[in-house]
Amino acid sequence: MDNEIVSRQNEDTSINYLAAQRQLYNEAKNLDNLGILFSVFLPLCCAILQSIFHDNIYLNSVSYILSILSMIVSLLLNSYVSQKKEIAAQIQQYFDTYVYKMPWDNKLFGKKKDVTHDVAEKSQKLFKKSGEREKLINWYTSTVGTVELEKGIAMCQKENLNWDVALRKRFRLLSFIIIALLTILVFAIGVIRNESVPTLLCRIAFITPMLQWLFETVKQLNADIKNLIELDDLSNSDNSLNMDCLQEIQNKIYIHRKSCFPIPNLIYKIFKNNDEDVAHRTALMSR
Numbered sequence: 405m406d407n408e409i410v411s412r413q414n415e416d417t418s419i420n421y422l423a424a425q426r427q428l429y430n431e432a433k434n435l436d437n438l439g440i441l442f443s444v445f446l447p448l449c450c451a452i453l454q455s456i457f458h459d460n461i462y463l464n465s466v467s468y469i470l471s472i473l474s475m476i477v478s479l480l481l482n483s484y485v486s487q488k489k490e491i492a493a494q495i496q497q498y499f500d501t502y503v504y505k506m507p508w509d510n511k512l513f514g515k516k517k518d519v520t521h522d523v524a525e526k527s528q529k530l531f532k533k534s535g536e537r538e539k540l541i542n543w544y545t546s547t548v549g550t551v552e553l554e555k556g557i558a559m560c561q562k563e564n565l566n567w568d569v570a571l572r573k574r575f576r577l578l579s580f581i582i583i584a585l586l587t588i589l590v591f592a593i594g595v596i597r598n599e600s601v602p603t604l605l606c607r608i609a610f611i612t613p614m615l616q617w618l619f620e621t622v623k624q625l626n627a628d629i630k631n632l633i634e635l636d637d638l639s640n641s642d643n644s645l646n647m648d649c650l651q652e653i654q655n656k657i658y659i660h661r662k663s664c665f666p667i668p669n670l671i672y673k674i675f676k677n678n679d680e681d682v683a684h685r686t687a688l689m690s691r
Contacts, residue, residue, distance in 0.1 A: 407556045410549035413503045414541055421499035422540040423527035424519075428492035430530075432485045433666045439481040440668075442474040443617035444586065451590045451610040455597055475613035485666065493661035495519055500654060503544075504557045506647070512655040554645045561639055561653055568664075569632040575667050576625045583618040587611055624665040631660050 412418060450470050494517060501508055508516060530536050544563060548556040590611055594604045635656050643649040 407549055407551065407553040408505070409503055409544060409553075409556045409560065410542070410546050412505070413499075413543050418499055418503055418543075419537065419540050420523050420527040421495050421502070422543060423530040423536065424523040424525075425492040425495040425499065426536075426540070427526040427530040428488050428495070428522075429666060430669065432488035432492065433669055435481050435485045435488065436666050437668060439478040439485070440617065442481070443478040443613045444583070446470065446474040447610040447613045448586055448590065451593060451607060454610075455593045472609060472613070475616050478613065478617065489664075489666065490662050491519070491522055493658055495523060496661060497654070497658045500560070500657075504560065504650075504654075505553065506557065506651060506654065509651050509655075512651055513658065554647060554650060557650050558639060558645055558653075561650070561657060562636075564657060565632055565636050565639065568660075569629055569636075571667055571672065572625050572628050572632070572665070575665075575671050576622055576629075578671070579618055579621050579625075583614050586614055621665060624663075628660065628664045631656070635660070 447470075497513060498516075498519065500506070501513075510516075544560045548559045548563075550556075551559070590607055591604065594607055635653060638649070638656070639653055641649065
């Protein structure tokens, strides 16, 4: 049995969709990384400089101001990240519905938009990098092509869900650890320099942007994980192989993609092989 998912996902149209969404997500992640730089590492640098030049009142004042401004810049970057994610999610939705041969439901997915220009521009940009096209071939495991269409769609959706939730749990834990260590470091520097209590308390200005980033990140990750668990429950329901239910699941995946926290590519690459193997084995078990 061939439901054509495997062959359709490797057509030029599909590859261009994947390339465009990957480029947009990369751009969103780069902006988000810049936000991390402003929210986490710039305040840390300010704390270090303040300790080195503690007698320079001007530099001390600038370091405190920069630390607070970094938080504002990070919040402004979030709006640009959201725009990139939304377009990327739309394009990935077009890819999935095309590959799945899933009817487009205007009530669920919204009216289709013309993304031809975005796909052409962003895919061309990604393909300038050597080896990127090859990475997009066989997006879903070949196993999904050996069952009935509805079953194959459900298996593809499960691959997306299982991959994503594990990655977010790891990044959430890593975020806690990094911010905790940096918070300790910022105050430890002041203690080592034998700073007065008022001066130590002023170091909260350096910690605030870090905690703000951690709060917003963990809040979003918790929401992402909750949504993914609910999606997994829905995909395991008795009606999960009904096309109407599959469309509902697909819509929730689409909403998740638009709003979810963009995991840095470095974290993604570290766990890629392990998570990919788990996703593929899960697909095999659900046949």
